[in-house]
Amino acid sequence: MATARELYEERLNRxxxxxxxxxxxxxxxxxxxxxxxxxxxxxxxxxxxTIPTLSNEVILKSFTSLGxxxxxxxxxxxxxxxxxxxxxxxxxxxRDLPEDExxxxxxxxxxxxxxxxxxxxxxxxxxxxxxxxxxLDNLGAKVQVFVESLSGAIKATEDLGIIPFSxxxxxxxxxxxxxxxxxxxxxxxxxxxxDKVQAAMDVAMPEIIENTRQLCRALKPIAIWVGxxxxxxxxxxxxxxxxxxxxxYKELVQAVxxxxxxxxxxxxxxxxxxxxxxxxxxxxxxxxSPDGNTDIFKAKxxxxxxxxxxxxxxxxxxxxxxxxEVHNYCRRLIENIGPSGFILAQGCDIPPNAKxxxxxxxxxxxxx
Amino acid sequence: MQAVRKLIVSAVAGIQEEKAISLVxxxxxxxxxxxxxxxxxxxxxxxVLERYNRGEYFLADVVMAADIxxxxxxxxxxxxxxxxNYGRPQVVFGTVEKDIHDIGxxxxxVTMRHYGLEVLDAGVNVSPRAFLEKLRQTGAPILCxxxxxxxxxxxxxxxxxxxxxxLGKRRPVIIIGGLVNEVVCSYTGADYWAKNCTDGAxxxxxxxxxRGNSRCAAGSRAAK
Numbered sequence: 001m002a003t004a005r006e007l008y009e010e011r012l013n014r015x016x017x018x019x020x021x022x023x024x025x026x027x028x029x030x031x032x033x034x035x036x037x038x039x040x041x042x043x044x045x046x047x048x049x050t051i052p053t054l055s056n057e058v059i060l061k062s063f064t065s066l067g068x069x070x071x072x073x074x075x076x077x078x079x080x081x082x083x084x085x086x087x088x089x090x091x092x093x094x095r096d097l098p099e100d101e102x103x104x105x106x107x108x109x110x111x112x113x114x115x116x117x118x119x120x121x122x123x124x125x126x127x128x129x130x131x132x133x134x135x136l137d138n139l140g141a142k143v144q145v146f147v148e149s150l151s152g153a154i155k156a157t158e159d160l161g162i163i164p165f166s167x168x169x170x171x172x173x174x175x176x177x178x179x180x181x182x183x184x185x186x187x188x189x190x191x192x193x194x195d196k197v198q199a200a201m202d203v204a205m206p207e208i209i210e211n212t213r214q215l216c217r218a219l220k221p222i223a224i225w226v227g228x229x230x231x232x233x234x235x236x237x238x239x240x241x242x243x244x245x246x247x248x249y250k251e252l253v254q255a256v257x258x259x260x261x262x263x264x265x266x267x268x269x270x271x272x273x274x275x276x277x278x279x280x281x282x283x284x285x286x287x288x289s290p291d292g293n294t295d296i297f298k299a300k301x302x303x304x305x306x307x308x309x310x311x312x313x314x315x316x317x318x319x320x321x322x323x324x325e326v327h328n329y330c331r332r333l334i335e336n337i338g339p340s341g342f343i344l345a346q347g348c349d350i351p352p353n354a355k356x357x358x359x360x361x362x363x364x365x366x367x368x
Numbered sequence: 369m370q371a372v373r374k375l376i377v378s379a380v381a382g383i384q385e386e387k388a389i390s391l392v393x394x395x396x397x398x399x400x401x402x403x404x405x406x407x408x409x410x411x412x413x414x415x416v417l418e419r420y421n422r423g424e425y426f427l428a429d430v431v432m433a434a435d436i437x438x439x440x441x442x443x444x445x446x447x448x449x450x451x452x453n454y455g456r457p458q459v460v461f462g463t464v465e466k467d468i469h470d471i472g473x474x475x476x477x478v479t480m481r482h483y484g485l486e487v488l489d490a491g492v493n494v495s496p497r498a499f500l501e502k503l504r505q506t507g508a509p510i511l512c513x514x515x516x517x518x519x520x521x522x523x524x525x526x527x528x529x530x531x532x533x534x535l536g537k538r539r540p541v542i543i544i545g546g547l548v549n550e551v552v553c554s555y556t557g558a559d560y561w562a563k564n565c566t567d568g569a570x571x572x573x574x575x576x577x578x579r580g581n582s583r584c585a586a587g588s589r590a591a592k
Contacts, residue, residue, distance in 0.1 A: 351518035
């Protein structure tokens with residue numbers, strides 16, 4: 001029987017082969033299921049989302065009980081991390097919501113239009129430090145709990161021979177500003193004060209790049225998420241997308257690649273229109289991870305010889321479908337998107353009310 | 369005068385806010401009927417929605433066009449000018465219990481109002497009983513349920529069940545939107561699902577026409 005170390009090497013090789021657009025011995029499966037895992041093993045979401053060490057135990061217990069996964073996308077979960085990405089307040093189970101309800105981001109205008117000037121004048125890190133303290137209830141102190149626990153979560157995952165694939169997240173200024181301003185206000189800013197928004201982005205970008213480089217050096221992960229949610233093509237005209245979105249992803253992705261880390265383009269919503277532009281990112285170094293809204297078959301057609309694709313069993317299928325439906329969909333992905341340059345996963349995140357037998361069917365489908 | 373009116377339509381359709389508002393102000397000083405000016409802005413917004421439907425425009429364009437209309441309303445009618453009376457709405461619209469997302473709901477409501485629909489915004493995290501109460505108060509012929517998390521499926525299902533059980537044949541047509549598809553529609557028992565804001569608005573127009581709702585036929589200039 002293979003040792004955990006041998007399993008780790010075998011699985012890492014499988015994943016790396018897929019990322020390099022090669023054909024592994026079989027398609028790797030690397031799921032993410034934060035809230036699902038908690039419900040699956042009977043841990044309250046209020047505890048799961050606020051105790052990072054517990055979240056790591058729960059994720060590992062859930063997935064290892066459902067089959068053989070090659071890796072997991074996140075080694076642990078901490079709800080306050082969402083505020084660092086979207087500069088937004090949250091509704092948290094056990095605090096603002098019943099104990100077993102899903103955490104949610106509050107869509108309010110927490111970042112004011114004047115804040116663009118503050119960023120341009122003072123720099124992004126200085127702005128964000130004050131923003132976290134004043135408007136997000138001393139968020140900087142809260143996230144320390146996660147930071148201090150992360151290396152332990154990564155080690156616990158590796159000790160089971162499982163790859164802690166992408167344990168951290170970075171994103172572009174667009175996403176952070178959009179979350180902080182609220183989507184409708186931010187979209188209007190792009191029309192009303194485009195030069196100011198761009199100036200603030202251009203000040204923020206080198207600091208975000210440096211922060212991301214430091215993160216990569218400290219954590220030495222195999223991959224990190226480069227997240228995209230509301231920067232999706234479906235929300236913006238090509239003119240705005242090419243100005244406020246694409247150049248920033250190119251820069252961030254290149255920095256991550258330069259650090260020897262795989263950028264996983266965790267791209268929610270529909271990016272089909274602009275897939276062609278993703279060919280401008282480094283070949284054989286990135287993973288494109290759509291959530292079920294982008295046409296993954298189109299992605300294969302356009303990006304298949306350039307970038308590994310990961311996905312995209314839809315949330316609704318995992319919640320409402322049957323194991324047979326999940327198996328058939330996964331096989332279709334494996335045979336048509338794979339077997340080279342493909343990693344099987346859910347689209348975005350396995351939802352809390354997914355049926356465990358459906359998740360099991362997804363994990364087992366890689367075996368045929 | 370005709371030239372100013374045409375320019376307003378074209379400025380709004382091109383999402384040029386400053387130009388559109390300046391033309392509206394210019395029209396007012398020339399003595400053009402304020403409501404005529406506002407109708408031209410509305411026509412511009414309708415062109416934006418048509419382009420969105422054809423895939424030429426995107427959500428940001430719709431959001432901005434709606435705000436240009438709001439801005440023009442304020443210029444023409446004063447700060448309170450846009451307040452409408454939705455005492456007898458055609459649509460009751462809310463985000464279902466356990467879900468606090470209002471982004472999809474709000475954008476769709478704005479779009480529906482531009483299509484001439486009278487919509488009551490029931491808010492977010494709305495319980496099945498609260499939806500039922502709103503329907504009883506208003507007698508609205510359409511109920512729209514929004515949800516952007518998968519936990520919303522069960523809330524939608526509960527709402528649909530309660531409405532069907534309590535209102536029987538007097539129940540409204542129920543449309544769901546957000547993170548939904550055919551399978552979710554079937555699971556919840558809703559009558560229809562909408563894939564985006566204009567799809568939802570056009571479906572409501574069609575349904576109201578089929579029900580012979582004259583208020584809609586008169587008020588919905590964008591209905592095709």
